[in-house]
Amino acid sequence: MFINKISHYLPSEVIGNEYFTKLNNLSSDWIIARTGIHERRRTSEGENTSTMAVDAVEILLKDAPYSKNEIDLIVGATYTPYDTIVTLAHAVQHALQIPDIPVVSVSSACSSLLNAIEVVQGYFAMNKATKALVVVSDNNSAYNNETDTVSGHLWGDGASAMLISKKRQSEQDIFIRDLKTGGAATHEKAMEAVVLRPNTRGVVMPYGRDVFIHACTYMPKVSQEVLQRCGLGIEDISYIIPHQANHRISLNIIGTMGIPEEKLISNIQELGNTGCAGCAIALSENRHRFKKGEKLIVTVFGGGYSYGAMLLEV
Amino acid sequence: MFINKISHYLPSEVIGNEYFTKLNNLSSDWIIARTGIHERRRTSEGENTSTMAVDAVEILLKDAPYSKNEIDLIVGATYTPYDTIVTLAHAVQHALQIPDIPVVSVSSACSSLLNAIEVVQGYFAMNKATKALVVVSDNNSAYNNETDTVSGHLWGDGASAMLISKKRQSEQDIFIRDLKTGGAATHEKAMEAVVLRPNTRGVVMPYGRDVFIHACTYMPKVSQEVLQRCGLGIEDISYIIPHQANHRISLNIIGTMGIPEEKLISNIQELGNTGCAGCAIALSENRHRFKKGEKLIVTVFGGGYSYGAMLLEV
The missing domain is CATH 3.40.47.10 (Thiolase/Chalcone synthase)
Structure with a gap:
């Protein structure tokens, strides 16, 4: 697609x-x-x-x-x-x-x-x-x-x-080469770490440290898995867009994966954590930068917990 | 499935x-x-x-x-x-x-x-x-x-x-022969008729009459469409389970479709409108009644608006 x-x-x-x-x-x-x-x-x-x-x-x-x-x-x-x-x-x-x-x-x-x-x-x-x-x-x-x-x-x-x-519409299309999602609610603190209960309180994050650790573990792991399924290595990737939760998480992820900082796309500096919209906004903001044939990883982590990665080919 | x-x-x-x-x-x-x-x-x-x-x-x-x-x-x-x-x-x-x-x-x-x-x-x-x-x-x-x-x-x-x-597990399985869903938010009052805005007010239904009319139109229509796609007629159906919003809606639906009242399964009398769980609860409560080979329609309508129908074969 x-x-x-x-x-x-x-x-x-x-x-x-x-x-x-x-x-x-x-x-x-x-x-x-x-x-x-x-x-x-x-x-x-x-x-x-x-x-x-x-x-x-x-x-x-x-x-x-x-x-x-x-x-x-x-x-x-x-x-x-x-x-x-x-x-x-x-x-x-x-x-x-x-x-x-x-x-x-x-x-x-x-x-x-x-x-x-x-x-x-x-x-x-x-x-x-x-x-x-x-x-x-x-x-x-x-x-x-x-x-x-x-x-x-x-x-x-x-x-x-x-x-x-489903089918290519033009040469400007970005090919979604692979996509994987997963729930990670099995972890001990997953039910409490970051919650939004509309009836009792808003969005709160009592276990930010736990979220940080799992975000830094799951995003590299699922990204590597998707790369492997596509027969690609880190060197084949032009950019990575991780979920915009915290710039320290993003830096941790590229450190773990061995991706140089110039390949990291971020908008958290100007936008904060815009939830599930964050990576999509970053993709839209940077669309003009992507050259034909370049490959990108979009990887996400959410409270609850949940994770995913997608490999894009421009 | x-x-x-x-x-x-x-x-x-x-x-x-x-x-x-x-x-x-x-x-x-x-x-x-x-x-x-x-x-x-x-x-x-x-x-x-x-x-x-x-x-x-x-x-x-x-x-x-x-x-x-x-x-x-x-x-x-x-x-x-x-x-x-x-x-x-x-x-x-x-x-x-x-x-x-x-x-x-x-x-x-x-x-x-x-x-x-x-x-x-x-x-x-x-x-x-x-x-x-x-x-x-x-x-x-x-x-x-x-x-x-x-x-x-x-x-x-x-x-x-x-x-x-995906595949049959036992003779007790119920076959989902066909399933169709659709959004019907195009209608004038769809944005306001029944809403749940957690931040400003709870679930309210300022245009109940509009919901009633569209529920009574869409559920028969989508059920007939699914029957037709399966090459079946009303006479082939042993039971119908409509969304449990109001018993008068259910009676209106079977009236429109020409289904006798003994084929109507309801639990609204004892449970009220249990939302998206209503039809599934009714299916569970009545599972023991269904005989091998019998066919059922489950049809739903929701605020927003949205609709769907599913043909089951026991």
Whole structure:
């Protein structure tokens, strides 16, 4: 399958580290040293997970390689839903007015970009769809407790959309050569390490250290596995886009895998942790850099826990 | 694909209509005449969407046709999540301690049982799984405003679990002969008719009449389509299990389709609207009634909107 086009949407409000200095007495240097984050975006009044998804789709469909009416599947992903009944995928179907196609939203926390793409791959394998629209959107600020000195400053808001087809549509397509996802909820602290319980409290991360360790273990492991399945080595990879949770995690991953820092793509510095949208936004932001024949790894890790990796060939 | 075994879990607390007579001055006769509901179950302290899912799985795996370690995919569905990061599917993976298999939760509101099974069908088609565990669970009481005189009395809590395999495991298996899902969010009121926005309000249904009309249109339509694809007529069907939203919707559906009332399976009388778990609970409760060779339709409709139908052959 092939990524035909990718877009992203970011809310306009920028929240710098000085906001958390005022609020929580955390210095900008302290935040940068521990997370790599300089600033993040925040939704304004009237914006939410679903509106960001629709906005990303609107950008995507400008000069799209085919008509919106050829889309025959919509898959959404988020862990910060505006509405759990009228999901972001349904909001997008409503905006596009494409009737009678399968529409579903998924969640596997920060790793659900790859779960969503794997669900698309399944519909392609069943011959139930040929051209899918994937939307990933996380509105962390809707559930974040900003006064939480442990993780309040980590989160950002953003969305991305992509068109994925079963068959190649043009020379500009990015080939999804392999994709693997997995749940890792078997670990002792997986049920408590990072949670979002809408009824009792927002997103909190009481066991950040445990998340850090498993993120640094699973992302290299699943990336290596996908590389091996494709008969490729580290030297064949032009770029890696890991889940944007913490810049120290990203540096740890490339250290473990032996990937030089110039091959690491990051947006956490400007966007914070934008959840399952983070890697997709990075892919969209850097699309112009990728040259024909270059290979990329996108690898993710999510609370719960869950993980995945995808090998892309431009 | 085949349903190898199905189970259900219901919380023990029973809430009769007299509860809503006291609370909202709605007589039991009035509730029964408009909805068919006599009573519903409610989760107790410490119970939630994820614990109910785990409880249903525990019941399922007693005398299961194969070892839990053969399960190679877990798909959860809910629109009333306890935790949107540690989803019900992840809670089940944690309870079962089965590492390194794909784990994902989906939502398409009340119709997501069929979306979950279609996701499984996709993994089977990709040869990425052969034996899946599907869990559907809705804890409406966690988000319901009981003092809402429009829909407060409609909702119940419950869960179901099923083992589904790509190949037949035994003569007791139920064959899933066909399955179709669709989004219907294109309708004018789809974004507002029934919503669950965790941050601003619970589950509310400001346009119940619109939901009623579309439920009564889509469920017969998609059921007829699936029957036609299988070369079957109404007379070939032994039972129909529609989404348990309102008994008047169910009666309307069988009226439209020309199905006699003795073929209608319902549990809304005792359970209320248990969301995406309703049809699966009904299938589990009535499993003993189904005779070899009998054919059933399961058809669903959800807020958002979305719909689906599945043809089962015992």
